Amino acid sequence: MNEVKIFFIIIGTFFMREQPSLVAxxxxxxxxxxxxxVVIVQKNLISTVEEQSVAKTExxxxxxxxxxxxxxxxxxxxxxxxxxxxxxxxxxxxxxxxYDKPEDLxxxxxxxxxxxxxxxxDEKIKGLTGxxxxEEPYLVFKGNTPFSFEVSIYDEWLESDTPPLQFNKEFLGQPLVMKKSDAVKGKTLTQTATASVYGSTPNYIDNGLNLFFAEDQDFVLVNEENEVEVSYFDNNTLLIPITEANAxxxxxxKGDNYFVFNLDEMNNNLTLFPSDKAGNILKDKKPLYFSTMPKE
Known part of the structure; x- marks a missing residue:
């Protein structure tokens, strides 16, 4: 099985939502x-933030x-x-x-x-049809006939099991899953001329950018000396503002530098695509490539 990235009851994991806040x-x-x-029906969405009306959530x-x-x-x-x-x-x-191939699932x-x-x-998954x-630890469906199964919310996520259901107040506002930006945090990134390929030596740029996105604070260390505030948004978008103080x-x-980030873990490569704040990639701007491998 692959690393779990898509959670059937959390719609935000299907999309580039920085911090999902709706759960079914x-x-x-x-x-x-x-x-x-494949058809996935998420029933009775629940807000996990202070705004309890699902329809009013961001x-x-x-x-x-x-x-x-x-x-x-x-x-x-x-x-x-x-x-x-x-x-x-x-x-x-x-x-x-x-889908084209069942293996893609x-x-x-x-x-x-x-x-x-x-x-x-687990205790929250059960077969329905088919x-x-x-066959521990799996639920196995035989043959090539249609099938279905159900996934339910964890009991501890609910304030009570009495309708209308509400998210446990103790966990309001806390991340349900990893934030999308966690993909870039805690990594030393060295700029390369092209995207890195596994098994090949990265084509490092002389005097290129070096970035380190802090894991638990909202700043990026640029070229090992400048701490620059960084903001993270939906659609895998981040902002690195360059002001007079760090020009x-x-x-x-200079100004607002918006990028859409894409991490290719297999090839130890991170690409930053210049974009607008909404995460729309600017086709006339060249992407920046970085290797996640330490430069020797």
Missing amino acids: EKAVISVDPIKKQ EFQKLKNKELHWVNDLNVFKNKEVSIQENGNSVSLTVSFT NIINIDYSESKFSTFI DFQI AVKGLN
Whole structure:
């Protein structure tokens, strides 16, 4: 199984949401191997921030206005759609997409081997339809017939199990999963002329940029001497502002420098694409490449 990045009950993990703030009471995942289609219905969304009305949360409004980009991990899937169902104070979502190869479902934590689909099972996952059985630690679906399973919210995340459900006040505002920006934090980044390739020596730029994004504070150390405040936004976007106080930073323009970051862990490469604040990449600007490997 791959590292878990997509959580069926957390819609923000399907998108480039810096800190997801909506969680579903339960999600029903349906897979049709004949149509090669996946449908995920997230039922009864719950806010995990101070604003308890789901419809008024920033994340819901961004989803509704289609302001969030799908995560790159889902690029392999086609016909991706998300739809919203509102019924009074209850909000549900439906995510659907198609796939070419069943092995691609590994990305959403559904394994395929020997004509069987499987997913890691715990007390909050149960099979619903199809020919399935438990083969610890997996829930296994046999054959190439449609199947479905259900994932429910953790009990400790709820204030109580009495409707209307509310998120545990003790955890309000805390990250449900890793922030998207955690991908760049805590790494020493050395600028290269081109994207690094595994097994090859990085093409380092003489006197190029060196960056270190702090893990627990919002600053980036530039060229081992300048601490510059950094801000993180949705759509894998970060801001490095260069002001009069730090205008001497070589390699960055004076003013607001917005970038969309993309980490390629396999090739030890981080790319910063110049963008606007909304995470729209500026096609007329050249990307900056960095190696995550220490320069010898």
